[in-house]
Amino acid sequence: MTETTSGARGTYGGDVPVRWVWLAAWPVTAVFVLSNAATPLYCCGSARWFSGGTLTVVFACYIAGLLGSLLVSGVVSDRIGRKPVLLPAPGLAPLACLVFATAGGVAALITARLCTGIAVGAVVSACMAAVTDVAGPARRRLAALLASCAMVFGAGLGPLLAGVLSETAPGPTVTVFAVEAVLLVTAVAVVVRMPVRRPAGTGTDTGSGAAAVVRLRPRAWIRVPGVPRGAGRQLGLGLAVFAPGITATSFVLSLGPSLLADLLGTGSRIASGALAFGMFLSATGVQFAVRRLPRRRVLVTGAGATALGMLALVTAVRTGSVAALVAAAPPAGAGQGLGQLGGLSLLNSTVPVEGPAEANAALNVGGYLPAGVLPVLVGHGSDAVGLTAAATVFGTALAVVAVVGGGLVPLPGRRGSVEPAG
Numbered sequence: 001m002t003e004t005t006s007g008a009r010g011t012y013g014g015d016v017p018v019r020w021v022w023l024a025a026w027p028v029t030a031v032f033v034l035s036n037a038a039t040p041l042y043c044c045g046s047a048r049w050f051s052g053g054t055l056t057v058v059f060a061c062y063i064a065g066l067l068g069s070l071l072v073s074g075v076v077s078d079r080i081g082r083k084p085v086l087l088p089a090p091g092l093a094p095l096a097c098l099v100f101a102t103a104g105g106v107a108a109l110i111t112a113r114l115c116t117g118i119a120v121g122a123v124v125s126a127c128m129a130a131v132t133d134v135a136g137p138a139r140r141r142l143a144a145l146l147a148s149c150a151m152v153f154g155a156g157l158g159p160l161l162a163g164v165l166s167e168t169a170p171g172p173t174v175t176v177f178a179v180e181a182v183l184l185v186t187a188v189a190v191v192v193r194m195p196v197r198r199p200a201g202t203g204t205d206t207g208s209g210a211a212a213v214v215r216l217r218p219r220a221w222i223r224v225p226g227v228p229r230g231a232g233r234q235l236g237l238g239l240a241v242f243a244p245g246i247t248a249t250s251f252v253l254s255l256g257p258s259l260l261a262d263l264l265g266t267g268s269r270i271a272s273g274a275l276a277f278g279m280f281l282s283a284t285g286v287q288f289a290v291r292r293l294p295r296r297r298v299l300v301t302g303a304g305a306t307a308l309g310m311l312a313l314v315t316a317v318r319t320g321s322v323a324a325l326v327a328a329a330p331p332a333g334a335g336q337g338l339g340q341l342g343g344l345s346l347l348n349s350t351v352p353v354e355g356p357a358e359a360n361a362a363l364n365v366g367g368y369l370p371a372g373v374l375p376v377l378v379g380h381g382s383d384a385v386g387l388t389a390a391a392t393v394f395g396t397a398l399a400v401v402a403v404v405g406g407g408l409v410p411l412p413g414r415r416g417s418v419e420p421a422g
Contacts, residue, residue, distance in 0.1 A: 016134055016195045021142060023190055024127070024134045025150035027090060030187035031123045032154025033161065034093050034116055034180050035062070038100055038109070039253050039276055040163035040269035041173060057379070059254040061110045063372025065117025067365060070125055074225045074361030077126035082133065082357070086191045089122035090184045097177035097184070124151065124364050125225075129357035132348060133196045144344040145291050149284045152337050156280025159253075163273020225361035231350040235359070238343020239366040240405035241302045244398055245336035248306050249279060250371035251378065251394065252313070252332055259387065263322045275329055282330035283337030295342050296409050302338025303406025305331040307399040314395040317388050335402065340367075374398075 077085040096115035103109050128147040135143035158180075165179065166172035227235050253276060260272055286305075290298050309332030316324035343363050351359040374394065381390035 015136075018139070018142075020195055021131060021135045021139060021146060024131045024194055024196075025146045026190050027086065027127050027187035028123055028131070028147060028150035029154035029157070030183045031089060031093055031119055031127075032151050033158040033183055034096060035120050035158060036155050036253060036276060037158035037162045037176060037180055038112070039159045040272040041166060041176070057376055058106065058109050058113055059250070060372045060376045062113040062117040062120075063250075063368050065114040066121040066124070066368055067117075067372070069118040069121025070225060070361040070365050070368075072222050073122040074125035074129075074358035075223065077122075077129060077357035082126045082130040082196050083191060083194070085122050085126040085357075086130065086194075087188065089119040089126075090188045090191065093119040093184050094181045097181045101174045101177040103173075121361075121364075125357045125361035127191075128344070128360045130194060130196050132356045134194065140348045141291070141345060144341060144348045145287055148337065148341045148344050149287050151340070152280045152283035152287075152333070155249075156277040156284070156333075159273040159276035161273070163269040163271070166269045225358045225365055227347065227351060227359045227362055231347065231359065234346035234350045235343075235362055235366070237299065237409060238339065238346050238363055240408045241299045241306075241402070242336070242339030242343045242363065243367045243370055244402040244405055245302055245306045245332075245339035246367045247371040247374055248309055248313075248332040248398055248402075249283070249336045251374070251398075252276070252279060252329060254379065259317065259391075260322075260325065262387075263316070263320055263325060275326065278326070279329035279333035280337075281333070283333035283340075286334040287337045287341045290338065290341070295345055298338050298345075299342040299409045300406045302335050302342060303402045303409075304335075305338060306335030306402035307406075309333075309335055310395040310399040310402070314392050314399075317391040317395075343367075 073085050092115055096112045096119065099108055099112035099115065103112060128151070131147040131150075132140060132143040135146075161179065162176045165176045169175040226232075260275060290301065293301075309328050309330075312324050312328035312331065315321065316328055344360070347359045347363060348356065378390045378394045381393075384390075
């Protein structure tokens with residue numbers, strides 16, 4: 001089954017095997033492998049090419065490409081379908097692989113990171129919405145779980161794969177990105193056969209339970225993504241936990257390799273990749289562990305995990321403790337994973353079936369914006385006043401923001417509680 005007008009136009013999922021819900025999440029994983037694959041490799045060139053501040057700017061270029069893509073991809077995907085947005089994304093990603101594999105300096109890395117961000121922006125809005133489409137209204141909670149886990153698992157697998165291959169395979173950088181290019185080809189094959197149909201259009205009420213409580217209104221094609229009237233509160237609650245969580249993991253990814261190299265006295269790319277993998281493995285596993293818990297508890301736990309991770313990170317930089325640095329990664333990853341799962345689940349329960357891509361884009365814009373800006377400030381601050389002082393201020397402030405965000409989540413029994421429906 002392909003994206004055609006066969007059957008009732010605008011109907012989604014429900015009549016497809018559950019294996020397709022899992023398969024629909026694979027392109028998310030494949031593209032997110034690329035998103036962080038270069039992380040362990042930076043420590044090879046950081047001494048020659050850039051300072052800590054420049055390293056975080058290279059990372060932020062990825063965020064800039066992603067945010068620019070999100071301004072378009074979510075709206076276009078909801079209006080003309082998932083595949084017209086998804087097929088170019090795994091096509092642009094191999095170009096980033098080529099540039100990464102042949103990079104000789106900062107300019108090439110910036111170009112590759114921009115291309116990667118654009119591809120990820122398309123996938124994070126359109127493909128995560130496609131998972132919801134394939135799952136159908138009855139399996140929306142499963143769709144939120146798989147889409148969220150596919151994202152964080154790919155984000156963690158990339159650094160581990162790159163770290164191991166770069167130290168064990170010949171032509172390390174070429175090998176890393178050649179393997180990733182193969183993964184992207186398999187993602188294209190899945191997108192081509194993905195059983196999603198064309199959207200019915202905007203401005204209609206689907207009449208399907210909780211997802212029909214709001215309506216979509218025709219608006220500009222290029223705009224800051226948002227959610228339909230009535231879903232703003234759910235978006236805000238998700239962002240209150242997701243934004244601090246993803247900012248915490250972004251900080252670990254942008255400065256973690258340099259920090260680990262300083263504490264261990266080694267530039268081991270396997271160690272750097274393993275640290276990132278452990279962080280995102282935690283983000284993946286914790287989502288399966290809490291999948292039956294109320295959304296309120298998921299969000300509050302995510303906020304607490306982010307705060308704990310940042311306090312451990314502050315301890316690591318102030319004491320020079322490798323154990324504290326390693327201990328900071330799992331709760332930081334759990335904070336992002338739980339905030340992301342809670343946010344996606346809230347939106348899936350509220351936004352009509354015609355509008356999930358733009359809603360996903362809105363959630364990710366709100367999360368990735370601080371995730372791109374704040375680590376850059378810390379990177380430049382570390383060049384000016386030292387990593388210890390900059391990381392202490394940043395980590396402490398982020399822990400406070402996470403706790404405040406968790407405090408915004410309604411208690412059980414209060415009006416507007418975010419407990420799951422049914």
